[in-house]
Amino acid sequence: MTALLRAGLVGLGTMGRHHARILSHLPGVTLAAIADPAGDTTNAGLAAPIVATLDDLLSYHLDYCVVAVPTALHAPVGLALAHAGIPALIEKPLAPDLPTACALAEAFEHAGLIAAVGHIERYNPALHAMRARLADGQLGTLYQMNTRRQGPYPPRVRDVGVVFDLATHDLDSTVWVTGKPLVSVSARAVSRSGRIPEDLVAIIGELSDGTVTSHLVNWLSPSKERVTIATGERGSLLADTLHGDLTYYANGVAHTEWAAAELFRGVIEGDITRYAIAKKEPLLSEHEAFRDAITGKDTPIVTLWEAATTIAAAEAVLRATVNGTTATPTATRPPAPAARPDAYMLAGVIPSSK
Structure with missing residues (x-):
């Protein structure tokens, strides 16, 4: 055994x-x-x-x-x-x-x-399914990744603001879902509730392939929202990560013989599909x-090096909120292959709770 x-x-x-x-x-x-x-x-x-x-x-x-x-x-x-x-x-x-x-x-x-x-969002079934469909080219060229992560303030969080506690979820998952690194960010943040540091942040960014990213994060909303939307040339995928649901909004196809209208056509609503996906607690x-x-x-x-890259992105967001300019995440050293431990030793630190 x-x-x-x-x-x-x-x-x-x-x-x-x-x-x-x-x-x-x-x-x-x-x-x-x-x-x-x-x-x-x-x-x-x-x-x-x-x-x-x-x-x-x-x-x-x-x-x-x-x-x-x-x-x-x-x-x-x-x-x-x-x-x-x-x-x-x-x-x-x-x-x-x-x-x-x-x-x-x-x-x-x-x-x-x-x-x-x-x-934990990397283990959310809705984002897993979105990532696979983007990799298969379901949306064609990707235009935008948008997230909304809003809700009441959790009393357990006392040492960081929404950028480090909440926006790190979206900064990490956006890079993971698309497979493209974040190259620049601009942002605005405020502290409306009297808690320091920030309790609301709005972030605009760009991935290496030109995809525009946007994240709205706060501890000021009485209702909880966890949404990720990928928009591309063939439609949008919407992941409700609170419930693990993924919905596809396809661009409709409409033909016209009116030459003036054909000069600039936007998209129209097409089929809407809610996917049946297996759900396990992330x-x-x-x-x-x-x-x-x-x-x-x-x-x-x-890995810790991947997580360090997300910390670099969060720091770039905070720099952008202070300076009012566009910031570039600091590069981190690429990780080396992991090895297995050979022996265990002892050391001590007084822990506390999160």
């Missing part, structure tokens, strides 16, 4: 509890222990023991660890895990700035460890992919 992988979890806040739920029932994995100095404040009734420090957690001889602490603590916890020889799945955003993100990527790369970042898919990567399978994980 194959031995179960022993997983640890650092942080038992809002996201940590979701990770604990998945890890408690993930085939091939046992949740060995959880580290959080506050303990189980919500009485979740988890079967795994809860300890106060990362040192205590590492005494459980982990095969890998999930990091769900505030963004500012990703570096101390992640670097300690890299030093200890423990592969890690780290919540997004990877770090509060690009140098820290690169330091984390370099640490795990130098240690020969598998590591990933929880950009967080479960994310955990399955990382588990399989740990066991040596070739599965799609979001």
Whole structure:
């Protein structure tokens, strides 16, 4: 019988509890222990023991660890895990700035460890289906990628604004869905609720092939919206990522013998198709992919270097909001091939919850 992988979890806040739920029932994995100095404040009734420090957690001889602490603590916890020889799945955003993100990527790369970042939208079934259809050329030439990510402020977020907490989802998924890097951005941001930093941002960008991108992100809307729209010469694909739905709006075909009208014709409404696609909880898919990567399978994980590129894009957005100009994301070093860990060691950091 194959031995179960022993997983640890650092942080038992809002996201940590979701990770604990998945890890408690993930085939091939046992949740060995959880580290959080506050303990189980919500009485979740988890079967795994809860300890106060990362040192205590590492005494459980982990095969890998999930990091769900505030963004500012990703570096101390992640670097300690890299030093200890423990592969890690780290919540997004990877770090509060690009140098820290690169330091984390370099640490795990130098240690020969598998590591990933929880950009969960890459596991959304609607975006998976959109990506496949764009790759097959369903829309022809792509013109625009538009996202709207709006809703009430989540009290759990206290150390970053909407650019790092929410817009990083869209900056990452747009590049992933299209397969094209982001080359420039301009943006406007405000803080209307009195919370610092920004709670609303509007971003306009350009991909390397000339595709225009736009992202509207805020914590000011009483209704929650999660939409991605790809528009091309043959129509639009709309992904509702809250529900995992994908709808195709085809350009209609209308012939005319009126020469004046033929000089400039826009598109007209054609067929509308809601696709029937298999739906699995994105967080479960994310955990399955990382588990399989740990066991040596070739599965799609979001590498730390990819996540660092998203941090560079987020920083470019913030620069653009300050300067009122167009900004170019800072280039990150290409990743080296990952290797498997040889040994586990111990190190300790006081964790907290995310």
